[in-house]
Amino acid sequence: MASRTTGSNLSTPRGWAADPGVIETLISADRLRHRVADLGKEISRDYGESELVMVGVLKGAIIFFADLIRSVTCPIEIDFMAVSSYGEQTTSSGVVRIVKDLEVSIEDRDVLIVEDIVDSGITLQSLKQHLDPRGAKSIEACALLVKSGDLREDYDLRYTGFQVPDRFIVGYGLDHAQRFRNLDFVAALDGP
Ligand code: IMP
Ligand code: MG
Numbered sequence: 096m097a098s099r100t101t102g103s104n105l106s107t108p109r110g111w112a113a114d115p116g117v118i119e120t121l122i123s124a125d126r127l128r129h130r131v132a133d134l135g136k137e138i139s140r141d142y143g144e145s146e147l148v149m150v151g152v153l154k155g156a157i158i159f160f161a162d163l164i165r166s167v168t169c170p171i172e173i174d175f176m177a178v179s180s181y182g183e184q185t186t187s188s189g190v191v192r193i194v195k196d197l198e199v200s201i202e203d204r205d206v207l208i209v210e211d212i213v214d215s216g217i218t219l220q221s222l223k224q225h226l227d228p229r230g231a232k233s234i235e236a237c238a239l240l241v242k243s244g245d246l247r248e249d250y251d252l253r254y255t256g257f258q259v260p261d262r263f264i265v266g267y268g269l270d271h272a273q274r275f276r277n278l279d280f281v282a283a284l285d286g287p
Contacts (some may be wrong), residue, residue: 118245118265120258122281127267130256131159135166137254138207147160148199148206152222153177154276155211158268159239159256161211176208176217191221201231201241211269212240212259213252223251240264240281254284 124241131160149171151160164171177195206226211218219236226234237254242261265271265283266278 111267117283117284118275118278118282120280121264121283122267124279125281127281128162128257131162131239132166134254135163135168136238138163139166141198142169142205144169145205146172146205148201150197150206151175152208152218153195154269155240155270156209158276159173159211163237164284172199176222178222180218193225197226201226201229201234203230203232206231206234207253207273208234209235210236210238211267212242212264213238214242219252238284239267240269259283278283 096221109182136163146165147169149160149164149167151173152155154177160173164173164229174197175195176193176197178191178192179194208219208226210219219238223234223236225262236251238252240259241252241254241255241257243258243263258282260283262283263282265270265275265284266280266282270276271284275282
């Protein structure tokens with residue numbers, strides 16, 4: 096159940112209560128923990144003993160990524176990519192720039208891209224297109240959250256944690272203007 100946080104102590108260590116009344120919890124830390132553990136089991140079952148390159152998309156996926164890899168039991172190598180989209184700040188502009196590329200070779204290897212949230216699908220599609228020519232054995236994607244708005248791109252997501260409403264989401268790695276990443280739960284920033 097959603098609950099509204101109305102903290103007003105500006106000196107709270109997490110620093111989010113400076114916005115009393117604007118954070119609505121959508122997914123508690125407990126639910127996140129259980130779902131992430133289940134996703135890890137699913138991934139482990141699907142890949143078995145094959146070695147997997149798990150690619151975290153900076154910065155939003157860092158907390159999800161750190162939790163997820165610890166519940167994956169197949170042998171993995173990790174790497175990171177960073178992207179930025181030009182244009183408006185809260186919606187994808189459709190132009191995605193690779194700010195940090197992979198360091199590892201993915202030739203002949205299974206790759207799993209780990210994203211925080213998929214909205215239009217443009218970011219994920221661009222990442223896949225960017226990696227496609229490198230001869231990977233497979234490229235799949237896992238997102239903690241999928242927004243239930245209009246999907247504008249036909250993206251292919253193999254693993255999904257939760258559906259979230261078409262609102263601005265923060266916490267558990269996701270930010271608004273670089274803030275709120277340190278919440279251990281997922282929240283909506285705007286009103287319902
Ligand atoms: P897409 O390209 O429209 O699918 O947007 C995906 C990217 O935009 C994600 O990787 C996030 O970095 C960012 N994003 C989209 N929606 C939100 C949100 O509600 N909160 C925080 N970041 C978001
Ligand atoms: Mg992201």
